[in-house]
Amino acid sequence: MAGPRRAAGQPPAAAAERSGERARVAVTRALPDGPFRRLEGRAHAEVWRGEGPAPTAWLREACAGAAGLLATPADRVGDDLVVACPTLRVVSNLAVGTDNVDVAAMTRRKVLVGNTPGVLTAATADLAFALVLAASRRLIEARDAVLDGLWTAWDPAFMLGLELAGATMGIIGAGRIGMAVARRALAFDMRVLAWSRRGRPPAGVGVDGVEMVAMDRLLRESDVVSIHVALDASSAHLVGAAELALMKPTAVLVNTARGAVVDQEALFEALASGRIAAAGLDVVEHEPIDPSDPLLRLPNCIVVPHIGSATVATRTAMAELAVDNLLAGITGERLPSCVNPELYDA
Ligand code: GLV
Numbered sequence: 046m047a048g049p050r051r052a053a054g055q056p057p058a059a060a061a062e063r064s065g066e067r068a069r070v071a072v073t074r075a076l077p078d079g080p081f082r083r084l085e086g087r088a089h090a091e092v093w094r095g096e097g098p099a100p101t102a103w104l105r106e107a108c109a110g111a112a113g114l115l116a117t118p119a120d121r122v123g124d125d126l127v128v129a130c131p132t133l134r135v136v137s138n139l140a141v142g143t144d145n146v147d148v149a150a151m152t153r154r155k156v157l158v159g160n161t162p163g164v165l166t167a168a169t170a171d172l173a174f175a176l177v178l179a180a181s182r183r184l185i186e187a188r189d190a191v192l193d194g195l196w197t198a199w200d201p202a203f204m205l206g207l208e209l210a211g212a213t214m215g216i217i218g219a220g221r222i223g224m225a226v227a228r229r230a231l232a233f234d235m236r237v238l239a240w241s242r243r244g245r246p247p248a249g250v251g252v253d254g255v256e257m258v259a260m261d262r263l264l265r266e267s268d269v270v271s272i273h274v275a276l277d278a279s280s281a282h283l284v285g286a287a288e289l290a291l292m293k294p295t296a297v298l299v300n301t302a303r304g305a306v307v308d309q310e311a312l313f314e315a316l317a318s319g320r321i322a323a324a325g326l327d328v329v330e331h332e333p334i335d336p337s338d339p340l341l342r343l344p345n346c347i348v349v350p351h352i353g354s355a356t357v358a359t360r361t362a363m364a365e366l367a368v369d370n371l372l373a374g375i376t377g378e379r380l381p382s383c384v385n386p387e388l389y390d391a
Contacts, residue, residue, distance in 0.1 A: 068375045071107035072115040073099040074139070080364040087372050088113070105129050112375040115139060115367055116146065118351070119332075124150035135374020139367045140354075141165060143384050144276040144303060152385040159370025159380045163221065164362035165354035170225035172353045173271050173301040176325025177214075177230075179347050180297045181207040181269065183323070186344050207268055207297060207322070210234040215267025217283070218302065219246040219257065223273035227252045230269075238263045242279070264291035269299065276303035286311040289320060297323045301353045304329040309340065316343050327353050 072092045076084070084090055091107040093099035098119040099107075108114055108130035116122050118140045124147055127133055136146055137159040151158050179185060187204045190196060214230035216223045219241035227237045237255045240263045245251065264270065270292065274280045284298070285308035292298070298321060300307055309330040315321045323345040329338075332351055340346055354363060370380045379389065 068112040069110060070113040070115065070371060070375065071104065071111050073104065073120050074117050076115075076139075076364045076368070077361045079361065080368045083365075084115075084368045084371065088375060108133055113137065113371045115371050118142060118145050120145060122146040122151075124154070127151065127154045127156055135159065135371060135380070137367045137371040137374065137380075139363055142275055142303060144305075148385055152388060155388060157374045157380055157388055158384045159367065159374065159382055160384050161363040161366045161370075162382055164366055165359050166221045166225050168356045168359035169222050169301055169353040170229060172327055172349075172355075173222070173226050173273070173299055174229045176299045176301065176327065176347060176349070177209070177269055177271065177297065180299065180323040180325035180345075181209060183345075185347050189344075207295060209269070212236070212268035213238060213266050215239070215263040215270045216255070216273060217241075217260070217263070217270065217306075218273035218275075219243075219250070219255075220273060220275075221247075221250055222301075223271075224250050224252045224255070226271050226273065227255045231255075235269075238267060241274075260288070261291060264288055265293075267296060268293065269297045271299040272302045272306055274302055274306060276305055281305050282308040284308065284312075286314070289315040292321050294319060294321065296321045297325070299325045301327040304332065313340050313343070316340075316346050323347075325349075327351055 067087065067089045070088045070090050072090050075092060075094055093103055104126065108126060110132055111130065112132060113135040114133060115137045122136050122145060127150065133156055135157045136151060138146055139161060141160050141162045143158060143160050146158055148158050183204050183206045190204065210233060212235055214235045214237045216227055216237065216239040219239045223239060224246055227239060230237050231254050238258045239255050240258060240260045245257055272284065274283065283306050289311055312324060316324055325347045327349050328351055329348065334341065334348060341348055354360060366382060370382060373380045
């Protein structure tokens with residue numbers, strides 16, 4: 046993107062680096078060795094190594110006087126943090142989604158926000174397709190049946206599921222990950238429909254053979270619906286009771302985007318009542334889900350713990366990009382992937 050390399054209101058280079066002192070940064074999760082060593086060579090990193098997400102008090106303390114923060118989707122980064130820690134100049138999120146960061150507040154306070162698009166496309170599309178297969182062919186239910194001693198004989202009517210060849214895949218969100226799922230669906234001989242707010246995929250991302258349609262038509266005609274939109278005010282509960290009511294009773298819903306894109310109560314009702322056949326979820330409205338949540342007891346719902354990008358190669362690539370964003374932000378360079386680039390143009 047054209048424009049000055051430095052963001053408005055930011056100093057020409059980190060004063061700390063100029064004076065030979067390493068700038069301080071806070072990191073809310075241990076990173077893979079390679080990218081972490083690279084970060085440590087240029088900055089002094091305070092890392093949360095405890096159980097669960099970094100507590101608010103730790104975050105405030107670690108960010109006090111720090112130039113940058115490397116956060117994960119488990120962290121809430123709001124205006125209050127930047128007000129309490131005014132030295133922060135960059136928040137580098139270890140994710141493509143930035144719904145955990147109040148980007149508008151960061152922009153107002155001239156704090157750059159980085160994310161990690163592109164490097165996680167294949168891994169996330171693979172996991173989405175793993176859930177498509179697992180939910181359509183009832184893999185977890187079938188495995189449980191074996192454990193419960195229900196495999197008594199080969200039975201022509203046992204554990205029947207949905208055949209993907211010839212079925213219709215409906216993709217909500219026609220960005221990089223959505224279109225990577227489309228390519229996988231086409232390879233499984235599925236017909237592919239897609240919907241996006243803009244009515245078309247971004248330039249260079251579209252896939253031949255994918256038909257862009259209205260949301261209602263996608264919901265009515267699809268045997269599998271897979272969600273790939275970012276979470277924001279316009280996509281919260283995009284799939285609710287009304288949308289689920291349009292789906293076929295034999296349909297499967299897969300969500301590897303963000304839990305709040307689906308109204309989870311409505312989804313529970315639809316699955317429990319047989320309104321739709323099955324769901325595969327990598328994300329839920331409130332993570333981590335309580336193990337006693339009734340959704341987890343439904344035999345036709347598979348829930349996995351937000352592992353869309355969880356391959357060794359992808360998590361390492363994400364950490365490399367997040368470190369690049371962080372280092373660029375603290376040294377006044379342009380972030381390789383910035384979600385509020387308007388700061389450079391101000
Ligand atoms: C993970 O959910 C991401 O947004 O990268």
